Amino acid sequence: MPGRGEHTRQLIIDSALRLFRERGYAQTTMRAVASEAGVSVGNAYYYFDSKEHLVQEFYDRLQAEHRTAAEPVLRQESDFGPRLHGVLTAWLDVARPYHAFAAKFFKVAAEPDSPLSPFSAASSAPRDAAVGLLREVLEGSTAKVDADLRAELPELLWLVELGVVLYWVHDSSPEQARTRLLIDRAVPLVNRLVGLSRLRVLRSVSRDIVSLSRALRGGTAEALGRAEGSADPDRRR
Amino acid sequence: MPGRGEHTRQLIIDSALRLFRERGYAQTTMRAVASEAGVSVGNAYYYFDSKEHLVQEFYDRLQAEHRTAAEPVLRQESDFGPRLHGVLTAWLDVARPYHAFAAKFFKVAAEPDSPLSPFSAASSAPRDAAVGLLREVLEGSTAKVDADLRAELPELLWLVELGVVLYWVHDSSPEQARTRLLIDRAVPLVNRLVGLSRLRVLRSVSRDIVSLSRALRGGTAEALGRAEGSADPDRRR
DNA sequence: GTCTATAACACGATAGAC
DNA sequence: GTCTATCGTGTTATAGAC
Numbered sequence: 001m002p003g004r005g006e007h008t009r010q011l012i013i014d015s016a017l018r019l020f021r022e023r024g025y026a027q028t029t030m031r032a033v034a035s036e037a038g039v040s041v042g043n044a045y046y047y048f049d050s051k052e053h054l055v056q057e058f059y060d061r062l063q064a065e066h067r068t069a070a071e072p073v074l075r076q077e078s079d080f081g082p083r084l085h086g087v088l089t090a091w092l093d094v095a096r097p098y099h100a101f102a103a104k105f106f107k108v109a110a111e112p113d114s115p116l117s118p119f120s121a122a123s124s125a126p127r128d129a130a131v132g133l134l135r136e137v138l139e140g141s142t143a144k145v146d147a148d149l150r151a152e153l154p155e156l157l158w159l160v161e162l163g164v165v166l167y168w169v170h171d172s173s174p175e176q177a178r179t180r181l182l183i184d185r186a187v188p189l190v191n192r193l194v195g196l197s198r199l200r201v202l203r204s205v206s207r208d209i210v211s212l213s214r215a216l217r218g219g220t221a222e223a224l225g226r227a228e229g230s231a232d233p234d235r236r237r
Numbered sequence: 238m239p240g241r242g243e244h245t246r247q248l249i250i251d252s253a254l255r256l257f258r259e260r261g262y263a264q265t266t267m268r269a270v271a272s273e274a275g276v277s278v279g280n281a282y283y284y285f286d287s288k289e290h291l292v293q294e295f296y297d298r299l300q301a302e303h304r305t306a307a308e309p310v311l312r313q314e315s316d317f318g319p320r321l322h323g324v325l326t327a328w329l330d331v332a333r334p335y336h337a338f339a340a341k342f343f344k345v346a347a348e349p350d351s352p353l354s355p356f357s358a359a360s361s362a363p364r365d366a367a368v369g370l371l372r373e374v375l376e377g378s379t380a381k382v383d384a385d386l387r388a389e390l391p392e393l394l395w396l397v398e399l400g401v402v403l404y405w406v407h408d409s410s411p412e413q414a415r416t417r418l419l420i421d422r423a424v425p426l427v428n429r430l431v432g433l434s435r436l437r438v439l440r441s442v443s444r445d446i447v448s449l450s451r452a453l454r455g456g457t458a459e460a461l462g463r464a465e466g467s468a469d470p471d472r473r474r
Numbered sequence: 475g476t477c478t479a480t481a482a483c484a485c486g487a488t489a490g491a492c
Numbered sequence: 493g494t495c496t497a498t499c500g501t502g503t504t505a506t507a508g509a510c
Contacts, residue, residue: 005475005476005477008476008477029500029501029502030501030502030503031501031502039477039478040477040478040479040480041478041479041480041503042477042478042479042480042504042505043476043477043478045502045503045504046475046476046477050502050503051502051503103348103349103350104348106347106348106349107344107345107347107348107351108344109347110343110344110346110347110348111340111341111343111344111347112340112343112406112407112409113340114344117407119407167453169349170349170354170356172349178452178455181452181455182449182452182453185445185448185449185452186449188445189442189445189446189449192441192442192445193442196438196439196442199438201433201436201438202433204429205426205429205430205433208422208425208426208429209426211422212419212422212423212426215415215418215419215422216404216419218415218418241493242493245493245494266484266485266486267485267486267487268484268485268486276493276494276495277494277495277496278486278487278495278496279487279488279489279493279494279495279496279497280493280494280495282486282487282488283493283494284493286487287486287487288486288487475510476509476510477508477509477510478507478508478509478510479506479507479508479509480505480506480507481504481505481506482503482504482505482506483502483503483504483505484501484502484503484504485500485501485502485503486499486500486501487498487499487500487501488497488498488499488500489496489497489498489499490495490496490497490498491494491495491496491497492493492494492495492496
């Protein structure tokens with residue numbers, strides 16, 4: 001059963017995301033969100049614990065759109081480099097309309113305890129989806145990679161993607177052209193490194209990277225096991 | 238001339254930093270800061286444009302402490318790896334008392350337009366100091382590096398340091414032991430890569446990295462030239 | 475369980491008098 | 493430079509209606 005309140009919930013989300021896009025995050029008041037949705041403030045808080053929780057929905061939608069946009073590339077390309085390039089620029093295309101908005105609420109996602117943090121338990125679904133997409137980039141390609149490294153590579157590529165997003169958020173160039181340039185430069189580098197990973201001289205480097213990656217994930221796993229991220233600004237409220 | 242209000246300014250900063258450490262960032266109200274300093278709220282805002290600006294001072298102090306703590310390592314070590322390791326762990330030692338505090342206001346630093354962003358114009362002094370410290374790590378070492386890469390390396394090392402800080406902020410392990418592990422793993426890798434950078438097979442990789450680094454700095458330079466970072470949450474106020 | 479209406483609270487920030 | 497008073501906001505509380 002779709003639930004009676006599901007409609008109300010959608011109304012609130014829709015008006016929130018629209019207002020966020022039109023006027024920015026900070027300038028959108030909860031009163032305005034409620035009023036636009038035709039509900040009371042109290043009702044909005046009945047469905048969403050805080051203003052920040054309204055943004056979680058945005059993540060999910062963006063991730064879904066990214067997958068759709070990446071689909072053609074995954075179907076048509078078989079070289080690792082172009083696949084990665086296509087998927088990263090697909091993200092750029094999908095995210096472009098939200099650039100100004102994203103820059104504003106980005107700080108919310110940066111807080112370690114926030115459920116919006118990409119490392120939080122609450123974000124595990126979109127994170128797994130993103131890593132999965134990058135795994136497809138690799139597995140569907142003809143690239144030959146050292147076996148140990150192959151297992152870690154999707155997570156490492158996700159870190160690359162995070163770096164791109166971080167740069168993108170700070171990128172004030174028109175149409176975020178600089179981020180495109182960054183991708184154009186970074187992808188061949190990654191591609192070359194992956195290709196060289198089986199060279200004898202680089203075996204030790206490769207092992208170092210695998211070990212580093214596992215150390216990193218250790219932290220992520222621990223973060224996942226941690227108390228449910230519940231925004232708490234210190235723990236005042 | 239030390240300025241008449243300099244005393245008041247210091248009073249405010251001192252009480253702010255003490256309260257931040259004792260009760261956290263969010264839980265410290267501007268009213269409390271002003272009251273502790275024995276001034277009015279309005280007066281506190283006369284000296285500091287916003288609560289966030291109070292944290293800038295913390296940056297400067299931390300950076301100064303880091304340099305002091307790194308001094309012995311820079312004097313005694315000559316190998317690149319140990320020098321880098323020593324400087325990074327020195328940061329960890331210096332920053333440890335502020336871990337809880339840092340995790341809380343970290344989001345403030347993450348906002349692109351915030352003066353507290355490590356990429357902002359307002360942060361250029363601490364940033365240059367940090368890059369300079371890493372340049373000393375390299376220049377004072379016996380490491381032999383490709384000339385083009387050598388020029389870019391301090392900035393790249395600064396990115397590594399940023400990554401470590403990012404991890405540290407999210408690190409909830411006791412005494413941030415995981416971050417230490419991360420450094421133990423990452424430094425040998427960086428060291429090895431730097432050492433291999435002159436190998437013939439890696440020339441193209443090396444060139445890719447230099448080119449990537451320049452693309453990155455292009456963005457930073459642009460950010461530097463941008464309108465003075467003035468916090469503005471959207472531009473409401 | 476879903477929802478309204480309205481008031482109240484605490485906080486960051488500002489206005490304007492002195 | 494300093495103050496007091498006040499505003500706008502996120503969030504909570506209350507008291508109920510369907």
